[in-house]
Amino acid sequence: MKTSKTPPSEQPSPNEIARQTARFRALIAKPTPERLRSLVSAGHKQFERSLAANPTRQPVACRMGCDHCCHLYVSATAPELMVIAEHVAAWPDERRDALRSRLDAALAVTRGLSPVERVRLSHPCPMLEATPQGGVCGIYSVRPLNCRAYASFDAVACERSTRERDPDAPIPVPKINMRTRRLLSHCMREALSDRGLDGDSHELIEGLSRTLAQS
Numbered sequence: 003m004k005t006s007k008t009p010p011s012e013q014p015s016p017n018e019i020a021r022q023t024a025r026f027r028a029l030i031a032k033p034t035p036e037r038l039r040s041l042v043s044a045g046h047k048q049f050e051r052s053l054a055a056n057p058t059r060q061p062v063a064c065r066m067g068c069d070h071c072c073h074l075y076v077s078a079t080a081p082e083l084m085v086i087a088e089h090v091a092a093w094p095d096e097r098r099d100a101l102r103s104r105l106d107a108a109l110a111v112t113r114g115l116s117p118v119e120r121v122r123l124s125h126p127c128p129m130l131e132a133t134p135q136g137g138v139c140g141i142y143s144v145r146p147l148n149c150r151a152y153a154s155f156d157a158v159a160c161e162r163s164t165r166e167r168d169p170d171a172p173i174p175v176p177k178i179n180m181r182t183r184r185l186l187s188h189c190m191r192e193a194l195s196d197r198g199l200d201g202d203s204h205e206l207i208e209g210l211s212r213t214l215a216q217s
Protein backbone atom coordinates (compact mmCIF):
# COMPACT_ATOMS: atom_id res chain seq x y z
CA MET A 3 0.00 0.00 0.00
CA LYS A 4 1.35 3.41 -0.93
CA THR A 5 1.58 6.04 1.72
CA SER A 6 1.88 9.80 1.29
CA LYS A 7 3.87 10.10 4.48
CA THR A 8 7.46 11.17 3.88
CA PRO A 9 9.88 9.14 5.98
CA PRO A 10 12.16 11.25 8.20
CA SER A 11 15.65 11.90 6.82
CA GLU A 12 18.36 9.71 8.30
CA GLN A 13 20.03 12.47 10.29
CA PRO A 14 18.00 14.60 12.74
CA SER A 15 18.03 18.27 11.64
CA PRO A 16 19.61 21.01 13.80
CA ASN A 17 16.10 22.42 14.45
CA GLU A 18 14.81 19.06 15.57
CA ILE A 19 17.79 18.66 17.90
CA ALA A 20 17.34 22.16 19.34
CA ARG A 21 13.59 21.62 19.93
CA GLN A 22 14.05 18.23 21.56
CA THR A 23 16.91 19.42 23.76
CA ALA A 24 14.80 22.39 24.93
CA ARG A 25 11.94 19.99 25.82
CA PHE A 26 14.25 17.78 27.85
CA ARG A 27 15.92 20.79 29.47
CA ALA A 28 12.52 22.13 30.58
CA LEU A 29 11.76 18.79 32.24
CA ILE A 30 14.83 19.08 34.49
CA ALA A 31 14.59 22.78 35.38
CA LYS A 32 14.88 21.47 38.94
CA PRO A 33 17.18 18.44 38.84
CA THR A 34 15.38 16.44 41.53
CA PRO A 35 15.29 12.61 41.35
CA GLU A 36 11.62 12.91 40.40
CA ARG A 37 12.42 15.21 37.45
CA LEU A 38 15.26 12.94 36.34
CA ARG A 39 12.83 10.01 36.40
CA SER A 40 10.46 12.09 34.24
CA LEU A 41 13.28 12.77 31.79
CA VAL A 42 14.00 9.06 31.38
CA SER A 43 10.33 8.20 31.08
CA ALA A 44 9.77 10.99 28.50
CA GLY A 45 12.71 9.76 26.42
CA HIS A 46 11.51 6.15 26.49
CA LYS A 47 7.89 7.07 25.69
CA GLN A 48 8.94 9.33 22.86
CA PHE A 49 11.07 6.55 21.43
CA GLU A 50 8.06 4.19 21.38
CA ARG A 51 5.81 6.92 19.89
CA SER A 52 8.29 7.64 17.12
CA LEU A 53 8.47 3.96 16.16
CA ALA A 54 4.68 3.63 16.23
CA ALA A 55 4.36 6.68 13.95
CA ASN A 56 6.93 5.32 11.46
CA PRO A 57 6.19 1.61 11.07
CA THR A 58 8.71 -0.40 9.05
CA ARG A 59 7.51 -2.18 5.92
CA GLN A 60 9.24 -5.38 6.98
CA PRO A 61 8.43 -7.05 10.32
CA VAL A 62 11.21 -7.17 12.90
CA ALA A 63 12.43 -10.64 13.86
CA CYS A 64 12.87 -9.91 17.58
CA ARG A 65 11.00 -12.13 20.04
CA MET A 66 11.13 -13.00 23.73
CA GLY A 67 14.08 -15.26 24.51
CA CYS A 68 16.15 -14.12 21.50
CA ASP A 69 19.17 -12.47 23.14
CA HIS A 70 21.90 -12.21 20.49
CA CYS A 71 22.03 -8.42 20.77
CA CYS A 72 22.42 -8.72 24.56
CA HIS A 73 26.06 -9.73 24.08
CA LEU A 74 27.22 -6.29 22.95
CA TYR A 75 28.54 -3.08 24.49
CA VAL A 76 25.67 -0.99 25.90
CA SER A 77 25.82 2.51 27.31
CA ALA A 78 23.33 4.52 29.34
CA THR A 79 23.01 7.99 30.84
CA ALA A 80 23.29 8.56 34.60
CA PRO A 81 19.51 9.10 35.04
CA GLU A 82 18.82 5.85 33.15
CA LEU A 83 21.22 4.05 35.52
CA MET A 84 19.45 5.63 38.50
CA VAL A 85 16.06 4.39 37.25
CA ILE A 86 17.45 0.87 36.68
CA ALA A 87 19.00 0.84 40.18
CA GLU A 88 15.65 1.90 41.70
CA HIS A 89 13.87 -0.82 39.73
CA VAL A 90 16.33 -3.45 40.97
CA ALA A 91 16.05 -2.17 44.59
CA ALA A 92 12.41 -3.37 44.60
CA TRP A 93 13.40 -6.96 43.76
CA PRO A 94 13.54 -9.72 46.41
CA ASP A 95 17.01 -10.08 48.00
CA GLU A 96 17.78 -13.37 46.25
CA ARG A 97 17.13 -11.99 42.78
CA ARG A 98 19.11 -8.81 43.51
CA ASP A 99 22.04 -10.77 44.92
CA ALA A 100 22.10 -12.97 41.81
CA LEU A 101 22.24 -9.85 39.64
CA ARG A 102 25.09 -8.43 41.73
CA SER A 103 27.05 -11.69 41.29
CA ARG A 104 26.51 -11.62 37.52
CA LEU A 105 27.53 -7.94 37.42
CA ASP A 106 30.75 -8.68 39.34
CA ALA A 107 31.60 -11.61 37.06
CA ALA A 108 30.88 -9.56 33.92
CA LEU A 109 32.81 -6.56 35.20
CA ALA A 110 35.90 -8.71 35.75
CA VAL A 111 36.04 -9.65 32.05
CA THR A 112 34.56 -6.56 30.31
CA ARG A 113 36.01 -3.58 32.19
CA GLY A 114 37.66 -1.12 29.83
CA LEU A 115 36.90 -3.05 26.63
CA SER A 116 35.87 -1.10 23.53
CA PRO A 117 32.59 -1.84 21.68
CA VAL A 118 34.53 -3.85 19.05
CA GLU A 119 36.35 -5.86 21.73
CA ARG A 120 33.00 -6.55 23.39
CA VAL A 121 31.62 -8.05 20.17
CA ARG A 122 34.69 -10.31 20.00
CA LEU A 123 34.27 -11.32 23.66
CA SER A 124 30.52 -11.97 23.25
CA HIS A 125 29.83 -11.96 26.99
CA PRO A 126 26.12 -12.09 27.94
CA CYS A 127 24.67 -8.98 29.59
CA PRO A 128 24.31 -9.62 33.35
CA MET A 129 20.73 -8.33 33.18
CA LEU A 130 19.76 -11.48 31.25
CA GLU A 131 17.82 -14.01 33.33
CA ALA A 132 17.35 -17.62 32.26
CA THR A 133 13.76 -18.62 31.43
CA PRO A 134 12.25 -21.61 29.57
CA GLN A 135 12.00 -19.31 26.50
CA GLY A 136 15.71 -18.37 26.68
CA GLY A 137 17.54 -15.34 28.08
CA VAL A 138 15.13 -12.55 29.04
CA CYS A 139 16.05 -9.02 30.10
CA GLY A 140 15.32 -8.65 33.83
CA ILE A 141 15.05 -4.87 33.54
CA TYR A 142 13.05 -4.84 30.28
CA SER A 143 10.58 -2.11 31.32
CA VAL A 144 13.41 0.28 32.24
CA ARG A 145 16.11 -0.83 29.76
CA PRO A 146 18.13 2.07 28.33
CA LEU A 147 17.45 3.78 25.01
CA ASN A 148 20.38 1.98 23.42
CA CYS A 149 18.74 -1.39 24.09
CA ARG A 150 15.32 -0.17 22.93
CA ALA A 151 16.83 0.83 19.58
CA TYR A 152 18.44 -2.52 18.88
CA ALA A 153 16.07 -4.52 16.71
CA SER A 154 16.69 -6.57 13.60
CA PHE A 155 14.87 -7.80 10.51
CA ASP A 156 16.92 -11.00 10.47
CA ALA A 157 17.57 -13.15 13.56
CA VAL A 158 19.88 -15.45 11.55
CA ALA A 159 22.17 -12.48 10.81
CA CYS A 160 22.19 -11.63 14.55
CA GLU A 161 23.01 -15.22 15.48
CA ARG A 162 25.81 -15.36 12.90
CA SER A 163 27.27 -12.11 14.23
CA THR A 164 27.22 -13.34 17.85
CA ARG A 165 28.56 -16.78 16.97
CA GLU A 166 31.30 -15.48 14.67
CA ARG A 167 32.08 -12.55 17.00
CA ASP A 168 32.46 -10.38 13.94
CA PRO A 169 32.03 -6.61 14.58
CA ASP A 170 31.60 -6.05 10.81
CA ALA A 171 28.86 -8.65 10.32
CA PRO A 172 25.86 -6.83 8.81
CA ILE A 173 22.76 -6.64 11.07
CA PRO A 174 19.68 -5.18 9.35
CA VAL A 175 18.54 -2.74 12.05
CA PRO A 176 15.53 -0.53 11.15
CA LYS A 177 16.84 2.94 10.26
CA ILE A 178 14.09 4.67 12.23
CA ASN A 179 15.33 2.96 15.42
CA MET A 180 18.87 4.22 14.99
CA ARG A 181 17.75 7.71 13.96
CA THR A 182 15.41 8.08 16.94
CA ARG A 183 17.97 6.73 19.39
CA ARG A 184 20.62 9.10 18.02
CA LEU A 185 18.28 12.08 18.40
CA LEU A 186 16.92 11.30 21.86
CA SER A 187 20.18 10.10 23.36
CA HIS A 188 22.06 13.15 22.06
CA CYS A 189 19.40 15.60 23.27
CA MET A 190 19.09 13.93 26.67
CA ARG A 191 22.83 14.23 27.22
CA GLU A 192 22.85 17.83 25.95
CA ALA A 193 20.01 18.81 28.32
CA LEU A 194 21.80 17.19 31.27
CA SER A 195 25.07 18.97 30.47
CA ASP A 196 23.23 22.29 29.99
CA ARG A 197 21.88 21.91 33.54
CA GLY A 198 25.37 21.21 34.86
CA LEU A 199 24.58 17.51 35.40
CA ASP A 200 26.37 14.36 34.23
CA GLY A 201 25.71 14.22 30.47
CA ASP A 202 28.13 11.37 29.75
CA SER A 203 27.35 7.94 28.38
CA HIS A 204 28.36 5.20 30.82
CA GLU A 205 29.07 1.60 29.95
CA LEU A 206 26.10 -0.30 31.40
CA ILE A 207 27.83 -2.97 33.52
CA GLU A 208 30.37 -0.63 35.08
CA GLY A 209 27.86 2.22 35.44
CA LEU A 210 25.19 0.10 37.10
CA SER A 211 27.70 -1.59 39.44
CA ARG A 212 28.83 1.86 40.58
CA THR A 213 25.28 3.20 40.93
CA LEU A 214 24.17 0.16 42.95
CA ALA A 215 27.21 0.45 45.22
CA GLN A 216 26.30 4.10 45.92
CA SER A 217 22.62 3.43 46.61
Ligand code: SF4
Pocket residue numbers: 071072073076127128129130138139140141142145146149
Ligand atom coordinates in the same frame (compact mmCIF):
# COMPACT_ATOMS: atom_id res chain seq x y z
S1 SF4 B 1 19.90 -4.38 29.50
FE1 SF4 B 1 18.44 -5.93 28.81
S2 SF4 B 1 18.02 -5.45 26.64
FE2 SF4 B 1 19.89 -4.34 27.24
S3 SF4 B 1 21.60 -5.71 26.67
FE3 SF4 B 1 21.09 -6.14 28.82
S4 SF4 B 1 19.63 -7.85 28.76
FE4 SF4 B 1 19.72 -6.96 26.71
